[in-house]
Structures are given as C-alpha cells and as structure tokens.
Amino acid sequence: MRTAATTILTGTLAGAMLVAAPASAQSDRSDWPDNFTVGTASQGGTYFVYGSGWANLISDELDISGGGEVTGGPTQNLALVHGGDVAFGLTTMGPASDAVSGKSPLAPGLEMDNVCALFPMYETPFSITALADSGITSISEIPDGASIGFGPAASTSDTYFPAILEELGVDFERRNGGWTDLGGQLQDGLIDVIAFAAGIPIPAVSQLEVQTDVNIIEFTEEEQAKVLEAFPVSEFMIPASTYETLEEDARAVSMWNFAIAGCDLPEDFVYEVTKLTMENNDRMMDVHRTAATTIPENIKYNTVLPFHPGAVRWYEENGYEIDDELKLN
Known part of the structure; x- marks a missing residue:
C-alpha cells in the first residue's frame, strides 16, 4: 500500500x-x-x-x-x-x-x-459556471460547440454531466482536467463553461469569484424535471449563502x-x-x-x-x- x-x-x-x-x-x-x-x-x-x-x-x-x-x-x-x-x-x-x-x-x-x-x-450538486462577460446566463444560452470543462476523466462530473447536458440539447466540446486548472482556463478564456459536480462551496468557484465576475447557472424547472427522470439524481437547491455571486437559491440536481x-x-x-x-x-x-x-x-x-x-x-x-x-x- x-x-x-x-x-x-x-x-x-x-x-x-x-x-x-x-x-x-x-x-x-x-x-x-x-x-x-x-x-x-x-x-x-x-x-x-x-x-x-x-x-x-x-x-x-x-x-x-x-x-x-x-x-x-x-x-x-x-x-x-x-x-x-x-x-x-x-x-x-x-x-x-x-x-x-x-x-x-x-x-x-x-x-x-x-x-x-x-x-x-x-x-454533490451539479452546477454550471461561466464568466459574466460571456453572456451565458442559462443552459439554453450555451452556444453550439462551446468548450466545457467536466473535471478529471472518469470523475462523477465527467461520467454524468456530459450526458445530462446532451439530454438537455447542449452541443459542446468536452475538456478534462483538475478543477483548479479548469478554473484558470475559464478565467483565461480558453474554455467557455465549467460543469461542476462537487460539494459546495467549490474552492475553484470561490476563488474565481474573488478574481472576476462569474455567472452560476441554474436549471430551469423543466430542465430539472427532465434530468430527474433520466438520471440517478435528486432535487437540490444551492443556497444563496454559498457564493457571493448568488442573490437567491439556485435550482440544481445532486447525488449522494x-x-x-x-x-x-x-x-x-x-x-x-x-x-x-x-x-x-x-x-x-x-x-x-x-x-x-x-x-x-x-x-x-x-x-x-x-x-x-x-x-x-x-x-x-x-x-x-x-x-x-x-x-x-
């Protein structure tokens, strides 16, 4: 060992x-x-x-x-x-x-x-973060071909989040890496979105919002219901107190x-x-x-x-x- x-x-x-x-x-x-x-x-x-x-x-x-x-x-x-x-x-x-x-x-x-x-x-909530100046404020606004970081290969995020976004009709390019590294890539404009599946507050997100303006993107009720039906997840609300960026609770899904x-x-x-x-x-x-x-x-x-x-x-x-x-x- x-x-x-x-x-x-x-x-x-x-x-x-x-x-x-x-x-x-x-x-x-x-x-x-x-x-x-x-x-x-x-x-x-x-x-x-x-x-x-x-x-x-x-x-x-x-x-x-x-x-x-x-x-x-x-x-x-x-x-x-x-x-x-x-x-x-x-x-x-x-x-x-x-x-x-x-x-x-x-x-x-x-x-x-x-x-x-x-x-x-x-x-573990499934949550999405983008830079505020990207103009992305909802899942439906993620542009076709957007580069999305899903965390380490074979992680929970990488295993389930791509399938979740495909279920919701998002077309994307898949990127992998550690959360800190992906946070740096997002800040530098090398990727468009990070799809996190991690306990909150996610250190990489907390660090990002200190350094720049970000959007923490929630699921709509319809998107949440569709994902609940298709995957082994449950309803979740990210409390507004989790991040400085959030002004109210954000709808998401989660896994224990x-x-x-x-x-x-x-x-x-x-x-x-x-x-x-x-x-x-x-x-x-x-x-x-x-x-x-x-x-x-x-x-x-x-x-x-x-x-x-x-x-x-x-x-x-x-x-x-x-x-x-x-x-x-």
Missing part, C-alpha cells in the same frame, strides 16, 4: 485526545495496517479538501500514519479501494452502483465486491457521496475510524462545512454498497439499523 504525508501526534496533541482515542488505545491493534491512504480527487475540489482533512483527523487521533492522495475521483477511487491500492476512498452512488454491477468504465465486466460503505458525506473502505480491512480498525468520524461532527465541520450532513441519520441514502462490518458494529451499538441486504454475508 502506498504511504502518504503524515501528521504525528505530539505530547501536546496527546493531551487533547478526543473521546474516541482511549477506546482505540484499548483495541487489539496487532492486525491494523501501519499506514493508510484516502483516495480523494483533483486539487481544487471538495473531495481533496474533505478527504485530506479527514485523513489527518484519523492519523492524529488514532496515531497511525496516513493522508489523502490525489486521484481521478469517485470512479477511480472505487477501483483503487477494490484492488487494495488505497484503504479508503470517497465516491458517489452512481459510480458505486456501476462498480458493483460490473459496469465501471475503468473495468467493464468486473464486479467490485471488495468495496464497503463507511458513512454518508454530503450531496459516501466514504468507502476495503471490505478486508480489520473490523476493529474500521470501527474506530467510524466511531471517530460519527462522534465528532464538529471536527468534521472544521475539515469542510459540507460535513454538516456527515451524520449517521443519512446512512439511509446508501442502497448500493454493503457496509463494512466495523461500521455496522458502531451503527448498531448506537441504535441505527442496517438492512440485512447491506451487510456482508
């Missing part, structure tokens, strides 16, 4: 250990890995910030070397976790459904059965995200990781404010992946039911 940049506990931190730490100290750690990696996504996106911060929290409080790793996003993370290349990853329910049914574009025909769910993260783990990771290790995460939402909120929905009540939004036995143990000890169909046999 690859190692990553780590944060080691000092005496000062040890004196401020969270309530989860004494439990971990009493656990049998003989079969725990020496280190771990969290598969995130490109720099400039919410996955990278969320995943790296979560990895540091685990590393600090459970005293184990680990960190986040830049990847191609949800689809690649499923493959990396399944193959044991990383211990943990972040993904969305659409790619997860494809992976377990053998429909992943990265491994057609391979049913990824070594991927287990840990906990709910947040909803979950943290995942290799099903063969030690049960006690995953139990302690789940316990630490679920019992310290304030610390998760310090990592990224999208973690407001990183709470056990939202486990219901996973209907695809089995939960890791270590996660199941924590949920059931705390009064949350896991459907038998979502437990490993």
Whole structure:
C-alpha cells in the first residue's frame, strides 16, 4: 500500500485526545495496517479538501500514519479501494452502483465486491459556471460547440454531466482536467463553461469569484424535471449563502457521496475510524462545512454498497439499523 504525508501526534496533541482515542488505545491493534491512504480527487475540489482533512483527523487521533492522495475521483477511487491500492476512498452512488454491477468504465465486466460503505458525506450538486462577460446566463444560452470543462476523466462530473447536458440539447466540446486548472482556463478564456459536480462551496468557484465576475447557472424547472427522470439524481437547491455571486437559491440536481473502505480491512480498525468520524461532527465541520450532513441519520441514502462490518458494529451499538441486504454475508 502506498504511504502518504503524515501528521504525528505530539505530547501536546496527546493531551487533547478526543473521546474516541482511549477506546482505540484499548483495541487489539496487532492486525491494523501501519499506514493508510484516502483516495480523494483533483486539487481544487471538495473531495481533496474533505478527504485530506479527514485523513489527518484519523492519523492524529488514532496515531497511525496516513493522508489523502490525489486521484481521478469517485470512479477511480472505487477501483483503487477494490484492488487494495488505497484503504479508503470517497465516491458517489452512481459510480458505486456501476462498480458493483460490473459496469465501471475503468473495468467493464468486473464486479467490485471488495468495496464497503463507511458513512454518508454530503450531496454533490451539479452546477454550471461561466464568466459574466460571456453572456451565458442559462443552459439554453450555451452556444453550439462551446468548450466545457467536466473535471478529471472518469470523475462523477465527467461520467454524468456530459450526458445530462446532451439530454438537455447542449452541443459542446468536452475538456478534462483538475478543477483548479479548469478554473484558470475559464478565467483565461480558453474554455467557455465549467460543469461542476462537487460539494459546495467549490474552492475553484470561490476563488474565481474573488478574481472576476462569474455567472452560476441554474436549471430551469423543466430542465430539472427532465434530468430527474433520466438520471440517478435528486432535487437540490444551492443556497444563496454559498457564493457571493448568488442573490437567491439556485435550482440544481445532486447525488449522494459516501466514504468507502476495503471490505478486508480489520473490523476493529474500521470501527474506530467510524466511531471517530460519527462522534465528532464538529471536527468534521472544521475539515469542510459540507460535513454538516456527515451524520449517521443519512446512512439511509446508501442502497448500493454493503457496509463494512466495523461500521455496522458502531451503527448498531448506537441504535441505527442496517438492512440485512447491506451487510456482508
């Protein structure tokens, strides 16, 4: 397994250990890995910030070397976790459904059965940004042949957003890249639009609106209804408070995200990781404010992946039911 940049506990931190730490100290750690990696996504996106911060929290409080790793996003993370290349990853329910049914574009025909769910993260809104001076204020105004950045290849955005825009009759040229890089290309006039699928606020968008005027383009009611019928997404409103640019809530669609783990990771290790995460939402909120929905009540939004036995143990000890169909046999 690859190692990553780590944060080691000092005496000062040890004196401020969270309530989860004494439990971990009493656990049998003989079969725990020496280190771990969290598969995130490109720099400039919410996955990278969320995943790296979560990895540091685990590393600090459970005293184990680990960190986040830049990847191609949800689809690649499923493959990396399944193959044991990383211990943990972040993904969305659409790619997860494809992976377990053998429909992943990265491994057609391979049913990824070594991927287990840990906990709910947040909803990923699908949103569109253009420069204000482009004159593009709606999806219908995106000109034919416009160059659109869809994020890293095989990411959730790249997998679903092109199909969504095609469903809505948009003709475009497809571009891929990290969110920060695409933001720079948009600002420099090298591309016309960025179609984001990422937790909000998206760092790249926040940075853009500091440097220039942008339009954050919402779906019309009719466009939203058409997309809801055709894709595994749900209704979503981007709160006006998310960005300085927005004057009112913006209509969108979204997909749920979950943290995942290799099903063969030690049960006690995953139990302690789940316990630490679920019992310290304030610390998760310090990592990224999208973690407001990183709470056990939202486990219901996973209907695809089995939960890791270590996660199941924590949920059931705390009064949350896991459907038998979502437990490993």
